[in-house]
Amino acid sequence: MTSVMRKRKQKRALAGEIAEAIRSGGYRGGEWLRQIDLEEKFSATRFDVRAALDELVVLKAIEHVPNRGYRVAEIDTATLRHIRETRVVMETAAVPNIVAAVDAPTLARLRDLAEQFSAAAREGTRADQSRVNSEFHHLMYHLSGNPVMEEMIWNLRDRSRGSNVTVWISHEALLRSDRDHHAMLEALEARDAARLTELISGHILRNDP
Structure with a gap:
């Protein structure tokens, strides 16, 4: 791998780490991001932080x-609604490929992540909950076999973090996400594309991450 490719990879990784911090509620809509603080938090150079911010x-x-x-x-209510509607289109479009591609090892990994999320919902931190939730959905949408669609899905999900809605607006919303994960697993195990589509749509329109 050339040094240029390594630098590009590092920049993308740093942008992803900052996006994950926003996703998990570490930074709220409208909050200013001080570059010097980001340099210290992510052990990065000023140049790399600036490049990552420009990418975001x-x-x-x-x-x-x-x-x-x-x-x-900061996302207004109308824009947030439009993002959710677009997410429904994008994420449900991935369902046929997800159902066709899922295999026993991937189901086992998704089941493990669902159990990890259940544990995090009971006693973990918000950062734990967000991290495992992200891993669960990343793995599921990776099954689409379409990296462009996958990237667009996550860009939309990250963009919606600028709303004034918290990651999970209540404990009940957190528990509902937990139930949804297990229901999605059941749909995948049954190769039930219609049920998985229904679950994903409800998950998004209720504003669950």
Whole structure:
């Protein structure tokens, strides 16, 4: 791997780490991101942090305000509704390929992640819950076999973090996500594409992560 390719990979990884911090509620909509704090938090150079922030601006996860700096994008109610509606289209479109591609080892890994999420919902931190939730959905959408669709799905999910809705708005919402994960597993095991489509749509429209 060339040094240029390594640098690009590092930049993408750092942008992903910052996006994950936003996703897990570490930064809220409208909050300013101080580059010096990010350098310390992520053990990165100023150049790498700036490059990662610029990448997140392109993805609309954050915004750049001239002469002020970078802040987490704020999403109004109408835009959030449009993002959810688009997510339903994108994520349910992946269902046929997901159902066709899932195999026993992947089901076992998804089952393990669902159990990890159940444990995190009972006694884990919000960061634990967000991390395992992300791993569960990343693995499921990776089964689509379409990396472009997968990237667009996660760009939309990350962009929606700029709303004033918390990661899980209540403990009941957290428990509902837990139940949904297990129901999605049952649908996958039964190769029931219609049921999985229904579950994903409900998951999104209720604003569950």
